[in-house]
Amino acid sequence: MYLTEEIPRLYTALAEWGACTIYILSLKRKVGNGKLAVIAGFWLLLQGMLLGLTGNAPIVFWIPVMMLAVASMFFYLYTTCDIPKADIGFCCARIFVLAEFAAALEWQIYSFFVNQGMPRDNWRRNLFCLVIYGAIFLGDYLLEIRKLPHDKGLGVKSTELVSTTIIALTIFMFSNISFVNINTPFSGTNLQEIFYIRTLVDLCGVLLLYSQQDERQKRQLAYEMEAINEMLLRQYNQYEMSRNNIEVLNQKYHDLKHQIIAIRQETDLEKRDHYLLEMENRIKLYESEFKTGNHVLDILLTMKSAYCTMNNINFTCVADGTVLKFMDTVDICSVFGNALDNAIESVEKQEDIEKRLVKTAVYRKGQLAMIRFENYSAELPVLEQGLPDTTKKNKDYHGYGLKSIDMITRKYGGTMTINTEDNWFVLRILLPIPRQDKGKTLGNINKTANEKTYNMHKKEDSNT
Known part of the structure; x- marks a missing residue:
């Protein structure tokens, strides 16, 4: 029996929940593990209801529903992570593409085996979901997510947020264009072809965002090393200036000592003591x-x-x-x-x-x-x-x-x-x-x- 249906919305919700959660566990948080578990359970229920109840909605409502899903992902990160909003938006765009890829790949592999004669039942479907989602999220964690700072924000600039958002929107548009209109140069003509295009485009999106993040981290490291090197140079320059100043002061000390000897020859005792006290106070600071x-x-x-x-x-x-x-x-x-x-x-x-x-x-x-x-x-x-x-x-x-x-x-x-x-x-x-x-x-x-x-x-x- 050939599989001709689309990805169940509950599976999409689970992919988005899993991608969000693995990011949250790696970012700086403002809630403890107990509170995070409660929020995670609530958000999984909310996301499942949002996508599950709109599964049969007309295609015209599909884009607004996906926008609501992304908004709920943003809210999930906002309530659990102690990072700036720009960082949350940056993570949301990456999470969305990762979740889309996980859902697309899992469903394509599952549909392939069903079309090869594998029986369709719930336990096999759930097993495929858990194994493939787990492998994708674990791989992304090992390659990228674990490198995120656990004690501070990501330092995302506005230009980086805009570029990442544009990439995510572009990937989403080209990966799903066949589901909206098959009469385009980028659309597939049958369901298996459509599945393949979506998975391939989402994979390219994940790789592109990974490359972008890698270059971004390299730039940040280079900037930090440059700042540290500038600080080292500044401290060394201060030392050089101090050394020159002390050499000049040492010469002044020598001259002042001779002046003090001359002043001691002053016959007016009161005037002599006044001069001596004034000069000694001046050099006391540097002696x-x-x-x-x-x-x-x-x-x-x-x-x-x-x-x-x-x-x-x-x-x-x-x-x-x-x-x-x-x-x-x-x-x-x-x-x-x-x-x-x-x-x-x-x-x-x-x-x-x-x-x-x-x-x-x-x-x-x-x-x-x-x-x-x-x-x-x-x-x-x-x-x-x-x-x-x-x-x-x-x-x-x-x-x-x-x-x-x-x-x-x-x-x-x-x-x-x-x-x-x-x-x-x-x-x-x-x-x-x-x-x-x-x-x-x-x-x-x-x-x-x-x-x-x-x-x-x-x-x-x-x-x-």
Whole structure:
């Protein structure tokens, strides 16, 4: 017996529900698993009723019904996912094409076997549905969906949303044009041909959207790496400027000392003391030059300390710079520049000067270099995936400071952790120190060192 009927609407509803649900499980959610199960059950019932009750409606109502189905998919994602509306629309377009392909492929394969003589009964039909839907959704999850960020939105731009929507509408139009009018250059003449055209066009749509998403992710990664590299370069340039400034200041110190000697020859004691006090106050700001044993670190700490002094920030630092001799100059500039800039920016918001506190420590513990940055914060940031969400309005150009620190930490085989407790923001970095006497380099720090770093971090966290 040949199969001549169309896809049951309930199967289409199930495909849309399955595609939506697998996306929701992979995106950032605003509901827990229990509430999601209730919403998912309700939406499956709603979608089944919407498509099931309109299965015999005239063809003129077909497009409005499909628009309602897409709208309900949008509402399903909107009530469960904590992402912007543009991201939801972007996902909806992709989900719709994926569901159309799953339904078309399942029905074409099922109809083929029925036409080959397989008995038509409900259990075989349901088995085909579950197996093929499951294989398609699992394959899409492994290839694409699992790569979606679980802790934030997708960052979809308006142009990307428009282009994805146009692709989805075009695919839907060409895949289903034969069901509306067979007298077109793109229509099939018999049902099996129509099934084949629909499945093939939907497959092309899935592949096209997959390629688009892959290119989009590559662009985002390239943009992020460019932003991080720009930040690294900016921190290094700041270091170079600071080094030149300190060299100039050192010359000034030398000149001032000679001036002080000359002033001490002043016979008028009152005038002499006034001149001396004025000059000493001027150079007091810059005389606290750090001597940590690491020239790069000395310059950075000296300039940050001078800035803190001028802005009524209590900056304390205990640092043994010799433990960082294995780090590149650019990496030291980026780690300390970004971390101290973030800490200083945070405490500058405190109106109470007594609460403008920044602490830094660098020391060695065993075969590990330990770096700590602490600052007081009246409003501690919300941590997402171990990193605080940026408070800057323009998030496209901010939020990469800690990412660059984390990237450098991983480069040296170390770990970075962030704790927020009792109005203190604590950034802790642990780096394995290469054993130079055994010929170890940064490229071959072994697994044991990484495990030691991880265990040390856990111990540090428990003592905090």
